[in-house]
Amino acid sequence: MVNITTVITNLSLPINDALPAIEATLLASNELVLEAPPGAGKTTVVPLALLNAPWRNGKKIIVLEPRRLAARNAASRMASLLGERCAETVGYRVRMDNCVGANTVIEVVTEGVFTRMLQADPTLDDVAIVIFDEFHERSLDADLGLALLQQSNVLYGDMREQPIKTLVMSATLNGSQLSDYLGGAPVVTSEGRMFPVDVAYSDPYTPQQDSAARAAQAVNKAIAEYKGSILVFLPGRKEIEACARALRNWVEAGELPKALAICPLYGDLSLADQQQAIAPAGAGTTKVVLATNIAESSLTIEGVSIVVDSGLQREARYDPNTGMTRLNLCRISKASAEQRAGRAGRLEPGVCIRLWSKSQQSELAQYASPEIQHADMVPLALQLLQWGEADCAQIPWLDAPAPARYTQAIELLEQLEALKDNGGGISLTALGEAMAGLPVHPRLAHMLVVAKQLALQDLACTLAALLSERDIGTANMGADFSRRVHWLLQPQGAPKQLQGALKRLNALKKMLAQQLNRVTSPSLERALAVSEVIVLSQQEQIALLLACAFPDRIARARKNNPTQYLLANGRQANLFNDDSLVGEEWLVVAEASSQQGRSNDIIRLAAPISLALLQQAFSAKLVEKNVCEWDENANRIVSEQRVALGAIILSAKQLTQADPALRVAAVRALINKKGLGVLEWTADAINLRARLQLLHSVDTNWPSWSDELLLGAIDDWLSPYLHSVNTGADLRKVKIAEALTATLSWEQQVELDKLAPVSFCVPSGRDVPIDYSQNPPVIAAKLQELFGSAIAPSIVNGKVPLLIHLLSPAGKPLQVTQDLMSFWRGAYTEVKKEMKGRYPKHPWPDDPIMAMPTRKTKSQLSRT
Incomplete structure (x- = not known):
């Protein structure tokens, strides 16, 4: 092996200046945060520099990379600098590809592989340091790996000769946050890129723009103005292919030079195509690399001096409402x-x-x-349970997952029969343990393990491979999943452009078969009731296996709309009108996505299944129960004996008598769903509620009748009045004011009438209603009725002044005031001048404070 110091010195990268600080810090500390901007050389140089560290003691250096291509490339680059091949001093481990040897010291692994290494051996006794590269990407696997490593150091520290050191490298994150998380770890900062980059901005981006066409125009212009290869960042494969077509068309038309190498770069490409994209351009050739954010970090693409950035990316976000992960187009961060x-x-x-x-x-x-804030929590929950921790709050997270989403993940694992109650909590079943050992989503893992029990493992591995990668379906192919399966089983009949993808899928299928054999045993209990699977057609076997993975997405067509389906999880989804599956009553939906302008999801992948097979295979999931619920279409309570698969009703029989408690519960559920507005609120009920709310605002010893509190206490105040409710008409007859009043003691009712009376006696002697719907409460009286009064009326022992609406003799508004004295001395003069001629029969004294309050005319007064 060459002299490492000489190799690093000859590279002359910015990170070299920080190496003495890195080495000294790791000698004294077990944790370190390295801030090193893009181009510093940290990925290649730091692991090599640590080979001669005295604390390594012959143990391994593990380097985590976010992507397979980055892991392979980093390992190959380090090996070449040492004058070696991969699997000697430096090697890598990624899904479907291991390149390590007996003497490998530096192992570059993807983040998911590291988590599995920890699960297999929590002590990692042969590891000296774990380096988290590109941690600023904040993938879920990186966060999980870092958290489990911290816990491992606490739980297994006594079993190791020395603690495992942790080095977190980030290009853009705030190092102080990581330092605090790692218990005040030292932070070393390296200089950034070696050469300056001029940044040019464009016209404003709008969502309506074609990002591929705009990028192609920018590339065309850049080729004319600059020299060097170009790296173009686009959000996904669709845009990359569209941009490539536009550039090739210009080449053919002579608008761009012939010596233009257009290379796509995204995760689904073959390794050979990915390597071609990052290799140097040939002599006299300008390379244009059209990439997703796979090229954002870790990779050095030779010869690139121009970047065209669309500013967009596709981000996987889990939707807890649908239980599905969607790729959302979004803006990138600074x-x-x-x-x-x-x-x-x-x-x-x-x-x-x-x-x-x-x-x-x-x-x-x-x-x-961070991905942990918007990702599917089911794989994470299974990993934690395999680790031995059911409570995610006990894990030392940098950013903790949302408890509600984690609970939802646990519920799905229960549906997938992965969990058992062990008396004091939950743990994995034997089926769950086997699922945790497979490198696929727990849904697919469940399908694979059950398939092994049913001797359908070959077909299940085919399905799992297809569902783990990008859909190979072509345009206008429809949602029928069996057509994709047929292509993978008989690739010679598939389109030529899919042969590379099918080859990779077959490799994945073989790997899954090997993994499945490793984690399963004959002792596993059979999870399904199917005894003669061998007699099923391949189409039925596909549907059965998909239902094992997606039991909550078994779907039934609406009777009045054959393209619309109700899923067992309660969601609705549609097929396109021309899809070949239209007309199938039952489907298993493997994938659905939202569509702009549509309220329901669109079914992308599905397989038809028969009711007979569902009843045979999933009899344990068919629930028979008496149901009493409010039918919003009929506007009444419906009481039925039902057999249901989740939200799908298979059969229903009308019940002649329903439990009164169930009827009341059905009405309560309607009110909780629709709100208090479904009740008939009379003026008396509205005013009563407002009176009490006013008292509560002055004195919190009075109860609050807010929407939130009333809905939360329906059992206490409203349920006794719901026993006779069967229809919407009955509901409108419920006496809300009476129900509310009944919650108050006799003493409270008396005090309520005293402090917040229904009416107020004005100086004329008339009781005027108080309107409590306004703040402050309002009384309305003719101006003459307030003569002789200089003090504004009030309630609640004088704490709440009333707002007076002074009316004309005809009852028309004249003035609004809370200060009668100021009104009599000021505005009254103008009001009198204007009104005296209009209402000459009524008194308009010069001194209203000394006048007698009255409702009468002058002639009526003279007769009394």
């Missing part, structure tokens, strides 16, 4: 924009063309949100 721009300055001065305006740059979020 940190990502900085990362992308840095790709142009790694080897020479560069240019970054941002396809948004400078003012929009300031609107970007500083950092992307």
Whole structure:
């Protein structure tokens, strides 16, 4: 092996200046945070520099990378610098590809692989240090790996010769946050990229723009103005292919040079195609790499000095309402924009063309949100249970997952028969243990383990491979999943452009089969009731296996709309009108997505299944129960004996008598769903509620009748009045005021009438209603009725003055006041001048304070 110090010195990268501080800090501390902007060389140099560290004691250096390509590339680069091949001093482990040897010291692994290494051996006694590279990406697997490593050091520290050191490397994150999380770990900062990058902004971005066409135009212009290869960031494969077509068309039309190498770069490409994209351009050739954010970090693409950035990415976000993960198009963060721009300055001065305006740059979020805040929690929950921890709050997270979403994940694992109650909590069943050992989503893991029990493992591995990767379906192919299965089983009949993808899927299928054999045993209980699976057709077997993975997405067509389906989880989804599956009564939906302008999800992948097979295979999930609920269409209570699969009713029989408690519960459920507005609130009920709310605002010893508290206490105040309710008409007859009053003691009712009376006696002797719906409460009286009164009327022992609406003799508004004395001395003069001629029969004295209050005319007064 070559001299490592010489190799690092010859590289002359910015990170070199920070190496003495890194080495000294790790000698004295077990944790370190390294801040190193793009282009510093941290991925390649730091692991090599630590090979000769005295604390390593012959143990391994584990380096985590967020992507398979980055892991392979980093390992290959380090090995080549040492004059070796992979699997000697440096190797890598990624899904479906291990390249390590007996003497490998530096292992570059993907984040998910590291978590499985920890699960297999929580002590990691042969590891000296774990390096988290590109931690600013904040993937769920990186957060989980870091949290479990911290807990492992606490739980197993006594079993190790020395603690495992932790080095977290980040290009853009605030190092102080990580330092605090790691118990005040030292922070070392390295200089950034070697060469300057000029940033140019464009016209403002709008969502209606075609990002692929706009990027192609920017590339066309950049080729004319600059020299060097170009890296274009686009949100996904669709945009990459569209941009590539536009560029090739211009090449063919002679608008761009023939010596233009257009290379896509995204996760689903073969390794060979990915390597081609990051290799140097040939002599006399300009390379244009069209990439997703896979090229944002860790990779050095030779010759790139120009970056065109769409400013967009697709982000996987789990929707807890649908139970599905969607790829949402969204703006990148400022940190990502900085990362992308840095790709142009790694080897020479560069240019970054941002396809948004400078003012929009300031609107970007500083950092992307951690994946743990919006990802599917089911794989995480299974990992934690395999670790031995059911309560995610006990894990030392940098950012903890939302408790409600974690609870939802536990509920799905229960549906998948992965959990058991062990008396003091929950733990994994034997089925769950087997599922946790498979590198696929727990849904697919459940399908695989059950399939092994049913001797359908080959077909299940085919399905799992297809569902683990991007859909290979072509345009206008429809949602029928069996057509994809047929292509993978008989690839010679598939379109030519899919042969590469099918080859990768077959490799994944073989790997899954090996893993499945490793984690399963004959002792596992059979999870399904199917005894003669062998007699099922392949289509039925596909549907059965999908239902094992997606029991909550078994769906039934609406009787009045054959394209619309109700799923067992209560959601609705639609097929396109021309889909070949239209007309199938029952489906298992493997994938659905939202569609702009549509309220329901669109079914993307599904398989038809028969009711007979569902009843045979999932008899344990069919629930028979008496149901009493409010039918909003009929506007009445419906009482039935039902057999249901989740939200799907298979059969229903009318009950002649329903439990009164169930009827009341049905009405309560309606009120909780629709709110208090479904009740008939009379004027008396509204005023009563407002009176009490006024007293509560003055004295909190009085109860509050807010919507929230009334809804929360329906059992206490309203349920006794709901026993006779069967229809909407009955509900409107419920006496709300009486029900509310009944919650008050006799003493409270008397005090309520005293402090917040229904009416107020004005000086004329008439009781005027108080309107409590306004704040402050309002009384309305003719101006003459207030003569002789200089003190504004009030309630609640004088604490709440009333707002007086002074009316004309005809009952028309004249003035609003809470200060009678000021009114008599001021505005009254103008009012009298205007009204005296209009209402000459009524008194308009010069001194209203000394006048007698009255409702009568002058002639009526003279007769009394």
